[in-house]
Amino acid sequence: MQTTSRTGLSDRSLLALAFLNFFLADARDGLGPFLDGFLATQGWSPMTLGIVATLGGVLGMVATPLFGAWVDASHRKRTLIIVPVVLVNAAALWTLASPGNASVFGGQSATAIVGAIVGPALMGLTLGLVGEKRFSHQVARNEFWNHLGNVASLAGIYAATVAFGLNGIIGLMVLTAVAAVVATLAIDPKKINHDVARGLAHDDGAPGPSGYSVLVSTKGLILLAVTLMIFHFGNAPISRLIAQDFSIQLGTPFRTTAVTTGVSQLAMIVMALAAPFLIRRFGLASIFLIGLLALPVRGAIVGSFTNFSVIFPVQILDGIGAGLIGIATPVAVERILAGTGRFNVGLAAVMTVQGVGASLSNVVAGWLTDMGGYGLAYWVHGGVAAFAVAAFVIGRESIAPPHNGDMDATAGR
Template structure:
């Protein structure tokens, strides 16, 4: 089934998938990394910004598993990307036009809820198009175009702000949302295998397990979720804090955030290009280890230096850590859940658990910043990732099983472990 799925793909659908990931980079998160810098220069405190991020995280956490099950069952996966993109863009424009309590809390709450469906929908769409065998490479390709789109968007925002101010930002948001919608509709729905998209490439006709049973009964999925929860508790607030810190220092929230985020996105592009080789040569488990170890180093550097130049090594390491984790996570979930028919709900459950860590971290980061400054928050959140490394090594063979196929992947950790 998988080879047939791949062979009947037209260039149009693959090109459209690349274009979708390119423009979705900007359209899926609304203001995204610019929100904190924008609101910080309008007098919003780190603690309040942390509460906003936490609220959004909780709402997204509640919605994500429900949307994952919806993606598994839906035969209209394209619309599960189009509708959220339109709503997220509208919420972002509302916040820009009037950054008061109603628009910020209301807009970000709406963004968190409807945006939670985009991740599972995109992964299901990708798996349904290319099949299980090619999924690992296609995830890396998706991430390459996603980060490339982010870099172009950040450069566009930087120059649009200089030339047109806030109107330039608004114009770019509308443009990227429209391009995303057009790219989605350019994908041929007839080429999406909805059975493969939910992890039933090897369907034997037996009834599939319920969503809850496959989640609770999968040791690898539980350990993956716990590892990522710890990692994201440490990682989630770091870029937000850096954006706040230097936006306040320099007084240029959009341009400063464009630079800091652009560095990490360029690093993520390199990671997306390197990931297929790293997975094939050293195994998925080794890629996880590299990603997890990047965060403690990042926190130590950010906590030790305060000059603007520090953003370069710090954000490069963000690209290594978050970039590789973003690629490795859906690949691991697909391997763990292969044949269950619950890939999307399983991936959504992992995203929910990691969202718990990310949501809690925002309030903690705000509190740490209030009592000890940004340096204290960097040290604490970077140090937390050490526990993620420990959790991963406790069950890495279940979290990141090697793929036994003709690609020839090896498990470097298994070779090195007696």
């Protein structure tokens, strides 16, 4: 007999949501972190790879607020996940089969555009399923399953590469994409409250504003976006540079990237498990501060040492910083925009602005690497975090407002 949670949400949908996050870890990004290592061994320079990443970031940045408004208005949120998954994986297979200018620039551009809808769609679907009271707790659960899926995917890619080479990578990509589609379809569409999904229990019927108008009219959202823009300018290129650096040194792009990314994902799993307690005990602002402070330490370590073993503390710090920021951001947006009915478009607006930082950083990182080597790029981008910490300290009360019953770890048990 099928049981039901306190929210009236069937166990089937909760289980399907867990599986979706597990398989989406691999299916939403195509080649994801493996792209740089793979192309670096094909002769692509750091500067060119930076241009590829920047182009994708700019296209995704332009598309994201439009897609956020689309998610707010749409009653087909499952479709807004399924279609991008199919298209992103098709583009990745094209790149693997023929890594030329057309497939890399064209495929990654398409990936950036259609992939930009997955984040807002998944957050909207989650909010619509569990409601505002359980949203922050469910975000942590989503992150746990997502990072666990990343670790499983990385282990699978490592094994598939050893056993079958490139064919193993292709087979694994197809398998995870199909599994993500099946998991999405298993979520009961009748259990998604589309008013709650946009952050409004009772829709006022007004047309949703653009991402930019939401952004410029809410102080907390502006400060959050600026802080994350600076953070991602510093943080975004470091893992890419590490993948390029050690893939070239060791000549094993897929296995090297699997190890480096796997370490950070394991740390993110720990953070996802710890986040409910940390936010309940110390508050949302503390989570942001810990995440922001991890970056300068990370840049200093990787900038000081060149042996492969350095990736372990460096990527653990990545898991702490990016893991906590990834959980705290949608929770902060939901609190800032509670009752406005503009959650998804507001989250998309924040993602757009942070995308500005991430996109610009790729070209800067490529230029710094060409000019002074990987070490210079690590030091500069790690040092940028000091400005993100300062921006957060100035606006912390608006960025991370307190909430009664912060992350009740017993909710829904």
